[in-house]
Amino acid sequence: MPFLQNVWYMAAWEEELAAGSTIGRTIVDRQVVLWRDADGTPSALLDRCPHRLVPLHKGDVKDGALVCGYHGLGFDPAGKCVINPHGRPTESLCVPSFPCVIEHEIVWIWIGDPARASRSEIPDLSFIGGSPRHGISRGYMPTAAAHQLLTDNILDLSHADYLHPDTLGGGSISRSKPVVSRGAGHSLRVSWTALDEEPLPIMRPNLGCDRADMWTDVLWYPNGVMVLSITAAPAGTDPETGIKTVNAHIMTPETDTQTHYFYCNSRNFRTDDEEYNNQRAAALRRAFELEDKPIVEAQQRSLGNRNFMEMRPALLPIDAGSVAARRIYGALLTEQMDTLFAVRSASSFI
Amino acid sequence: MPFLQNVWYMAAWEEELAAGSTIGRTIVDRQVVLWRDADGTPSALLDRCPHRLVPLHKGDVKDGALVCGYHGLGFDPAGKCVINPHGRPTESLCVPSFPCVIEHEIVWIWIGDPARASRSEIPDLSFIGGSPRHGISRGYMPTAAAHQLLTDNILDLSHADYLHPDTLGGGSISRSKPVVSRGAGHSLRVSWTALDEEPLPIMRPNLGCDRADMWTDVLWYPNGVMVLSITAAPAGTDPETGIKTVNAHIMTPETDTQTHYFYCNSRNFRTDDEEYNNQRAAALRRAFELEDKPIVEAQQRSLGNRNFMEMRPALLPIDAGSVAARRIYGALLTEQMDTLFAVRSASSFI
Amino acid sequence: MPFLQNVWYMAAWEEELAAGSTIGRTIVDRQVVLWRDADGTPSALLDRCPHRLVPLHKGDVKDGALVCGYHGLGFDPAGKCVINPHGRPTESLCVPSFPCVIEHEIVWIWIGDPARASRSEIPDLSFIGGSPRHGISRGYMPTAAAHQLLTDNILDLSHADYLHPDTLGGGSISRSKPVVSRGAGHSLRVSWTALDEEPLPIMRPNLGCDRADMWTDVLWYPNGVMVLSITAAPAGTDPETGIKTVNAHIMTPETDTQTHYFYCNSRNFRTDDEEYNNQRAAALRRAFELEDKPIVEAQQRSLGNRNFMEMRPALLPIDAGSVAARRIYGALLTEQMDTLFAVRSASSFI
Known part of the structure; x- marks a missing residue:
């Protein structure tokens, strides 16, 4: 590819x-x-x-x-x-x-x-520089899978309910429906609204309640940059008073079947608590390294050198975001090849 | 293949x-x-x-x-x-x-x-369920070799005299000749009769004598199942009063050059001796893992992706069993392809 | 190749x-x-x-x-x-x-x-047998690189100034120019003369001076045997009274991208000092294993399965020896193929 x-x-x-x-x-x-x-x-x-x-x-x-x-x-x-x-x-x-x-x-x-x-x-990632030192963590996880399998993973967050049940799951994403819309330029937005739902396990202690309203949003760029934001507040309360995390998941292709996975997690609560920041960073790293990486690498091994879409997967409504992103990526690739062709044709007249 | x-x-x-x-x-x-x-x-x-x-x-x-x-x-x-x-x-x-x-x-x-x-x-392996708990042991040894190299290994037990001289060898198999005959269905039987011979080292302590009569028998099925039986008695005595081991060697193809090797060993003596059973299981596992596996994997590396018979090996009388088994396997493969062709031809008229 | x-x-x-x-x-x-x-x-x-x-x-x-x-x-x-x-x-x-x-x-x-x-x-390597026991050391280092990349490494010793600055470098080889000449048979000689120069770090303690005259000489044979001699004496003194090391670097091709690297180092000083001999052997082994091997193997990975010369490298005057050796090797290969062709043509008339 x-x-x-x-x-x-x-x-x-x-x-x-x-x-x-x-x-x-x-x-x-x-x-x-x-x-x-x-x-x-x-x-x-x-x-x-x-x-x-x-x-x-x-x-x-x-x-x-x-x-x-x-x-x-x-x-x-x-x-x-x-x-x-x-x-x-x-x-x-x-x-x-x-x-x-x-x-x-x-x-x-x-x-x-x-x-x-x-x-x-360059996509706007100014939240990184704007975060207090103990309100952010980051990592790098080289992964033996095609970059699109990894962007698919973030564009369909319902996987968290099954792959990360004790940290990022809980069922609320599966129960809400993803809404896909175009963003500025060639970006894409996928949003989930979950009202009066079980809070994500990792957020529950900080929300201090059993039911929450949650707004989740992934902004995707064709260069593999994704910004994932979650706002959560006790059910029925003002979201402005809730807690929020902003995260980057960045997938830079290395080869057809190997990807540089960079990630970064920031939040607006307990931002001066170094100990909590370290615990949270470790929990996320475990989820990425022990849950996401093994399943996506197994998916790649299952594909071998074959392209995912050629395998005619049985896609579901939860795949709406990843299908839309693949379409934009494919169109940009076609445009890139047309440009190359035009340049070559023009130069052949010289 | x-x-x-x-x-x-x-x-x-x-x-x-x-x-x-x-x-x-x-x-x-x-x-x-x-x-x-x-x-x-x-x-x-x-x-x-x-x-x-x-x-x-x-x-x-x-x-x-x-x-x-x-x-x-x-x-x-x-x-x-x-x-x-x-x-x-x-x-x-x-x-x-x-x-x-x-x-x-x-x-x-x-x-x-x-x-x-x-x-x-399913081949009759009822000896497995019928064995007392301390009269049987079993194992699984994934092996980087084609399944036929591993079935060849059991169909020509003379290798034990050179590869396992201290446990399963002694020279008696090399000195007797293999007798090959067809069994029920597509099965094949290879038998060795060794009279007044040195007992296998692993059997000597239980026979309590220096000369023995031994009847060895391998029953092969095209699905890679082999049942290996050895009856041994002091030379000249009634075989009915001798000792007997029944073993399964089962080679399930994984890929062209990788095989699931399952094995199982039972016997009719000291069947309530847990300690002896463990020692015997360990000795057999060592023979398989440190002697059979390395030489058969080296044989596969020597072949690379080439087929054994294409290499024109200089076959000997001891290979009679493996040659006969390859012939049955080849005929069944041809039959399988003919069936596929017939099904396709018939369906092309619909 | x-x-x-x-x-x-x-x-x-x-x-x-x-x-x-x-x-x-x-x-x-x-x-x-x-x-x-x-x-x-x-x-x-x-x-x-x-x-x-x-x-x-x-x-x-x-x-x-x-x-x-x-x-x-x-x-x-x-x-x-x-x-x-x-x-x-x-x-x-x-x-x-x-x-x-x-x-x-x-x-x-x-x-x-x-x-x-x-x-x-067989090339003359009689210095090996003639060396006192504690005046020589030898080693074997299998290396994942084409044999010619390894012979190139010895035919251009200027690399020592950058890759081995603390042992075999110092800059004197880079500052002198290699002189390439044909030896007996199909052999090739590359020589460097460095007068009033900084001694190699590994030689300085034995020379006991800050400026030295050094004569370095590599004799290459098409079978991958190379004899590397260095004579060093305090600047302006009689080279006959100096110190000398004679070394073999022997590159036997294993496959296109794997080489058996054998080496051996002898000297004419402190030849009864076992402790010094061991230290020196260890220092050289470290240089070969931690400096030469990693860079030449990285060079091979950079080439992949492509041939070095096909990549159109920008060759420098320091490459004169390796270019000349590749030319001799190529001519001998052509001769070998002509002979094969002649043999086949002749036999086709029989």
């Missing part, structure tokens, strides 16, 4: 990439090296020295250049060779580079046409 | 599948889930939920249904959807099912045409 | 193959068993019993024969079946054999035309 090229992909949490360090990571089938200068500026290059083709992430950052660990060639953020201990730095020694920025504490990379890389296209 | 479809395959020891539990296992290339209701009734379904294609063995058995762990769809033993928390259970939500029965403390599955699945075709 | 056939390949260190023992090893894609008789005579056979195709290295050496561990067939050094407990040893039971000799404490094997296997073609 091809991937969208002209989008910002999350490549890493900012905290993974300290100043002066490197990370080698495959993003939509491209091996890239992410690195930061001593002053923290992020850069991304093809992770392959043009000389002996070894991965550059095994090298070191020195004086604003990424220096190959095998024979000492050094490259600037644009991929230009600026150090060659064995002769002159020449044109033939350059490395492909990719636009790379840090925003919302995330390192973003743009694999496609650099001319189209506008910072304004 | 294709596999026989219209036979009962051993899928598990009954004790592996407690009431209310599930096992996911691949049998002749089909992923199946075995499960038992609270009352112990066994069932087998394709191990793939029709909704999101996740393995059903990760689900739970509830009220006579197997409930998927991802979104709560439930299926009865016939594969009919009987629980759908998200709408009506419809026809499109059914799962293929397979005949599944328990007999002789074994869970059997029939992958082929259900109309032909008759319980009477 | 094809491999040269008519050369002696190092198959093992002599000390790996004790009298009466066996080793199974793949050499240029052939699975062979090396074994030695009780008197120490080495032999090499195809590692596959003709009967059931199991690896012969799992068998035992008895009375001058290699006896298969599965059914007791025995073979002499020429591969002729001399033991068959199940009938007569016949022609059809023979195993292909390969010329195999021990020279310079190394077991050598000849995979190609046996008529061309002359002992005189």
Whole structure:
């Protein structure tokens, strides 16, 4: 399956990439090296020295250049060779580079046409930077499954009632119906309204009641970014006085069957309670690593190299969000191929 | 290589599948889930939920249904959807099912045409149920080799003289000649008669003599079931007063190069001696796991994906049994393909 | 990629193959068993019993024969079946054999035309046998990379300045230029002269000075044998009074992407100091295992199944030696194929 090229992909949490360090990571089938200068500026290059083709992430950052660990060639953020201990730095020694920025504490990379890389296209994740230190946690979970199986998982939250019954389930999502609507740009929104329902187990202690009203909302972007918000209040009370969590689930494709799963959870209650924050982070990590990851990886093994839709699954009303998202993604892929074709046709007249 | 479809395959020891539990296992290339209701009734379904294609063995058995762990769809033993928390259970939500029965403390599955699945075709392994508790032991050893390499191993017991010299060897099998004959149905019998010979090391303490008469017999069935019996008595004495072991070696194909090896060993002496039974079980397990398994897996690696007979092995008289068994298996495969062709031809006239 | 056939390949260190023992090893894609008789005579056979195709290295050496561990067939050094407990040893039971000799404490094997296997073609490694016991160390490091990537590594020693800065680097090799010349036969010599330079860190304590003259020399043979010599003396003094190390780096192809890396290090100083010898051996092993092996294996993963030169690497003057060696190797491969073609054409007239 091809991937969208002209989008910002999350490549890493900012905290993974300290100043002066490197990370080698495959993003939509491209091996890239992410690195930061001593002053923290992020850069991304093809992770392959043009000389002996070894991965550059095994090298070191020195004086604003990424220096190959095998024979000492050094490259600037644009991929230009600026150090060659064995002769002159020449044109033939350059490395492909990719636009790379840090925003919302995330390192973003743009694999496609650099001319189209506008910072304004990064989805709004400002809740991350705006959260108090003990009101947020984050993680990274590499997962052996196609990115769409993982976005499907979030676009249909009814799975929580069966897969996470003791933390995020309870039945309220299955009992309400998902409402799907288009958001700004190519985004998509799936919403569930559950009134006078059993609160999610993880929220019950903080709500202090047995019946709650809950509004759940997932905002999906074609680059695999999803923002999941839950507002909950004792049944019949003003939602403005309720509790709220805002979460990011970000699925960056690595290969056809491997995905970088980044997640982040924030809330508006007990935000100065470090101990509670750690407990909550651990509970969520357990749910993701011991419940979501095994079942989605088993789903991928069941598919093998076959595409999910080719297997003619028996889809249900709960799949409305994931079906709509796949349609948008497919249309954008078609548009991307048309553009490539137009560019090639035009250039054939030159 | 294709596999026989219209036979009962051993899928598990009954004790592996407690009431209310599930096992996911691949049998002749089909992923199946075995499960038992609270009352112990066994069932087998394709191990793939029709909704999101996740393995059903990760689900739970509830009220006579197997409930998927991802979104709560439930299926009865016939594969009919009987629980759908998200709408009506419809026809499109059914799962293929397979005949599944328990007999002789074994869970059997029939992958082929259900109309032909008759319980009477299960080979007679009544010695298993008839053995005193401390006169029998059993095991399961998944092995990375084609099922026919493993049946070959039992059909030519001369290997014991070289591979198991301290337990099951001694040279007597190599010195006698195998006699091959057809049994009932498509079964095959290989027999060795060793008179006035060195007893097998594992039998010597119980025979209490240096020379013995031994009658060894392997009964093979095309579904991979083999019954191996050894009767031994001090040389020249009445075999009726001797000691006897009856063993099952059951090779259920998983894939072309992976086999479920189930085994079971019973005897008619010291049958109330738990300590001796445990020692004997451990000695046999060591022989299988540390001697048979490594050499047969090395044989498979040596073959790679090539078929054994295509490699033009230099066969010896000791291979008479395995050659005859391969011939029966091949003829049954041809018959199976002819039937498939006849069915297809007939249906093309409709 | 094809491999040269008519050369002696190092198959093992002599000390790996004790009298009466066996080793199974793949050499240029052939699975062979090396074994030695009780008197120490080495032999090499195809590692596959003709009967059931199991690896012969799992068998035992008895009375001058290699006896298969599965059914007791025995073979002499020429591969002729001399033991068959199940009938007569016949022609059809023979195993292909390969010329195999021990020279310079190394077991050598000849995979190609046996008529061309002359002992005189083994490269001169007499320094190994001539070294005092505590003046030499050796090792074996299986490496997941093509043999040519590993020979490239030694033919361009400038890598030591970046990959081994604390032991074998220092910058002197990068600052001098490699001089490439043809040696006897199809051998190749690469030499570096570094005058009034920083000594290699590992040599500095033994030189006792801050500036040194160093002469470094690599002699390469098409069978993957390389002899690396370094002579070092305080700057401006007589090299004859300096210290010297002679090292073998031997790369025997296993498969296209896997290589047997054998190495050996000797020196002319502190040769009766066992403790120093052990420290030095450990330091070199660390450099090879923790620095060379990871980067060359990462280089191979970066290439995948593609050939290095097809990737159009940007070669530098430091690559002069490896380019020249690849040219010789390529010419010998072409010659080998021409010979095969001539043989086939001639035989087609018979």
